[in-house]
Amino acid sequence: MDVIITGLLLGGTYALIAMGLNLQYGMARIMNLANGEMLVAGAFAAFWFWTGGQISPLLTVFLVAPAAFLLNWLVYVVFLRPLVRRARSRGQLEVDSILTTFGLSFVAVGLMLALFGGDYFSYSYLSVPVHIFSSTYGANRIAAFAAAVVICGALWLWLNRSRAGMTIRAIAVAPDSARLVGIDVMRMAAFAFALGGAVTATGGALISTFLTLDASTGGLFTLKALVIVIMGGVGDVRGTVVAALLLGLLETFVATVIDPGLTLAAAYLVFIIVLLVRPQGLFGRSTS
């Protein structure tokens, strides 16, 4: 029971992070390998506001999200749009965008190292015990989970019920046909990319309340988010949530029952199995 609840709480925050990457890869068609650094930047911002002015991370989110949105929009317009324009094929864009976002990720790590140093950082926020089913959990984990549920729910509603959401889903399915029916694909892709970055940074701010991070942990989260996105299916919100919860459960299970040193190895093993058995994702239909 203990393991299940801790796992679900962790998985909820993973869902938020993976959702950001899924918006970027599934909708904007950019495999953003600098996604993890956006998460660390969000976490740094939350840390900074808390230690500097005792501002609650749950409030900082409202500052982090728009700032990350703007930053990612700029990144898309400045760095990625030229690549989209110049790419002759999907494969070409894939290679270019992987190299670029890798470069951006290293630049971001380098900048954060220069600004904040290489130390681990953590702070104590809402670390009061909460009792559920006669076991205790940190209130910060529960708060982060609740925020993740709200944000994922809002995103799902927006994508499935609103006109803008439908437009974004349209470019995810068929960018060429979307252009024919009068959708400004370039603008919507930039929007989806920026939104994805904002969601990831929010996830970072939330996760910083209970995890210890340093300037170079971003890559680890990128890898986890990728495993989740591929497991859940590219562009599939429902699949992402389920896959994130599964990964959270798996990691907690491996860490408590087998050995904490094997959590990443377990995540990777799942990734291999998913690639072999269901490369289209949990709920995806197989494509040719």
Add this chain to the structure above:
Amino acid sequence: MNLTATDWRNLTLSALALMLAAGLPWMIGPYGLTIGVTIAMYTVLATSWALFSGPTHYISLATAAFFGVGAYVTGLGIDALPYWLLLPLAGLAGAVMAALIGLTTLKLSGVYFVIFTLGLAEFIRQLITWGQNISGTKGIYVLTSITEKHIYWQLMALAALVWLLGWLIARSRLGFALRIIGDDEQVARHSGINTARAKILLFMLPGAVAAIAGAIMAPRYVYLEPALAFTPMLSFQVVIMALLGGTGRLWGPLVGVIPFTFLWEAISISFPNQTTLLLGVCFLVIVYLLPKGFVGLIDMVRRRLQRAEGWS
């Protein structure tokens, strides 16, 4: 095989260049030799990397995984087996590993391959670290009588072998098939090429070579640790150097390796904390300014010159 006059000229020139490079340890000091070993190592790794990734456009980030496995073959086997047996053993381990990776991922889209290979070194590193924690050992001592000079010559020989193989592959059916795959995989499949098999076969080459390079380099480290042998930085540097030089020609990666090694050396000495930043900037420079590497730049300049001559 028919060799033209140009082929003979290129072969002779390559042999001369190789002999000159092999004589370097007598001409340069110990510090020079250290850099020489680094250059030789990256030449081997980047050239073999480009043999696969150049034509197929699949970016492999598994170099560190193969390299680390090779280093551990030497580390674990040095007390039990003669050294000269360890190198082919490491190569075999690398080739088998590459074949397994190829079988599982090369049928999938390029992006999955990149991510899979990115995580691989990390995965193996975690397993070995975990294994060491369980068994209570920390690192492995690799104590041999092999000196820096020997390492340099071994790497040189390996580089020569890689070039020879690359040259032969480019003239073989496999090389032809790979160029078609690189241009358009759909076309390749329709014209009856077994794309998966061709890619797996060629992927085994950099795998084996990187593992052998790791096995050769192991005595230099003296003390082997997972974090050292499987450092992801190695994979990234190999990609950067190969792309910086250009993957279109056999000698392309070498043109990237030499300036990058000196630049990296200078940066790590004067700004040790900014290496990550520099690596990132290099990635961006390649994508936006040198998409075809130095080779592409040289070709462009040569074409301009020829055109200028034609006008005059």
